[in-house]
Amino acid sequence: MAIIEGWLPPTRAHYDLILRAWQLAFPPLASIQWLVRWYPMGKTSVASRLNLPGRAAWMTMEAPGFLTLLYLMSTMPARHGVEDLPWQNRVLGGLFVIHYSYRAIAYPLLQPSMAPIHVFVWAAALCFQLINATCLGSWLSAYGPLTADAWAAQSPLPQFALGMLLFYVGLAGNFFHDEELREIRRRAAARQTNNKNNKNTAGPSSKANGSGGSSSSNGTSATSAHHHHYEIPQAGLFRYMLYPHYFCEWVEWLGFLMAAGWTCAPAWAFLVNEVASMLPRAVSGKRWYVERFGADKVGKKWAIIPGLL
Numbered sequence: 209m210a211i212i213e214g215w216l217p218p219t220r221a222h223y224d225l226i227l228r229a230w231q232l233a234f235p236p237l238a239s240i241q242w243l244v245r246w247y248p249m250g251k252t253s254v255a256s257r258l259n260l261p262g263r264a265a266w267m268t269m270e271a272p273g274f275l276t277l278l279y280l281m282s283t284m285p286a287r288h289g290v291e292d293l294p295w296q297n298r299v300l301g302g303l304f305v306i307h308y309s310y311r312a313i314a315y316p317l318l319q320p321s322m323a324p325i326h327v328f329v330w331a332a333a334l335c336f337q338l339i340n341a342t343c344l345g346s347w348l349s350a351y352g353p354l355t356a357d358a359w360a361a362q363s364p365l366p367q368f369a370l371g372m373l374l375f376y377v378g379l380a381g382n383f384f385h386d387e388e389l390r391e392i393r394r395r396a397a398a399r400q401t402n403n404k405n406n407k408n409t410a411g412p413s414s415k416a417n418g419s420g421g422s423s424s425s426n427g428t429s430a431t432s433a434h435h436h437h438y439e440i441p442q443a444g445l446f447r448y449m450l451y452p453h454y455f456c457e458w459v460e461w462l463g464f465l466m467a468a469g470w471t472c473a474p475a476w477a478f479l480v481n482e483v484a485s486m487l488p489r490a491v492s493g494k495r496w497y498v499e500r501f502g503a504d505k506v507g508k509k510w511a512i513i514p515g516l517l
């Protein structure tokens with residue numbers, strides 16, 4: 209049964225239309241971030257009645273993507289007379305689901321704390337997920353290669369294998385650097401508990417010393433408006449750049465594109481649109497680090513592309 213007749217799953221004409229709009233309209237829209245500093249989530253979260261709790265917002269804006277892809281892959285082949293999808297279609301669908309099971313479910317549960325997310329950012333991310341999954345899911349289910357011969361021409365086995373390898377390298381790097389940020393919060397929470405315990409042991413004469421302050425004495429840690437603890441991360445690629453988790457995510461989707469074949473239009477659109485939305489965020493994120501910690505503490509770290517930005 210269709211969720212929206214003709215659109216979800218989309219007919220071939222509607223798929224072409226959605227994909228074209230996704231390719232042409234999203235990059236200029238995302239580029240508005242270069243001009244506007246308002247981006248109410250994470251470090252730049254603001255106090256607003258339209259804020260949603262970080263964890264719940266993250267789950268509900270990210271999960272519809274892989275659920276849509278699963279829905280399309282389980283309904284579209286039969287509608288198009290495809291009895292058995294080639295293994296490449298299933299593997300690529302699986303890679304997408306693996307990434308988003310982490311991003312939508314495990315990631316928000318693993319984060320020690322998350323800043324609130326404004327409903328505007330939540331809605332924009334939800335649209336991104338729905339459109340992206342509709343394009344990729346339709347291509348994988350019916351409008352891309354559907355036979356072994358078509359796959360041999362689309363992405364020969366060595367290319368497919370190399371693309372998958374790149375995907376997993378990117379996924380591991382993305383997880384590793386996400387984990388480093390989590391570790392900063394865990395260490396800060398442990399220090400706070402220790403301090404509390406020490407104060408309790410020392411008795412009522414001991415005084416609190418500035419727990420609500422915005423910077424540490426050596427300028428390497430800070431708390432935000434929503435009282436979350438930030439430090440300049442140092443492990444792994446954080447030595448060279450401030451957003452290696454973003455960079456590794458791009459590597460993931462470059463690997464996906466390589467495996468899907470260089471002519472896979474929805475995989476291209478996905479990669480280009482990820483870069484269009486995350487690049488300005490990383491560049492303004494570097495500005496945030498410099499304003500918060502000072503240029504000397506940030507040092508020579510790039511925002512996201514070593515040697516360039």
Ligand SMILES: NC(=O)c1ccc[n+]([C@@H]2O[C@H](COP(=O)([O-])OP(=O)(O)OC[C@H]3O[C@@H](n4cnc5c(N)ncnc54)[C@H](OP(=O)(O)O)[C@@H]3O)[C@@H](O)[C@H]2O)c1
Nearest residue numbers: 250251319321322323386389392436437438439453454457
């Ligand atoms: N944002 C996007 O447009 C986007 C798009 C696609 C994929 N992703 C992926 O989603 C993941 C998260 O993205 P994001 O934009 O939320 O990344 P982010 O701004 O770096 O934040 C990631 C998490 O780490 C915490 N954090 C960030 N910097 C920290 C620091 N210096 N010290 C301690 N904790 C810190 C944040 O806490 P707070 O929440 O309290 O700030 C947040 O929970 C990344 O792996 C990224 O690749 C993001």
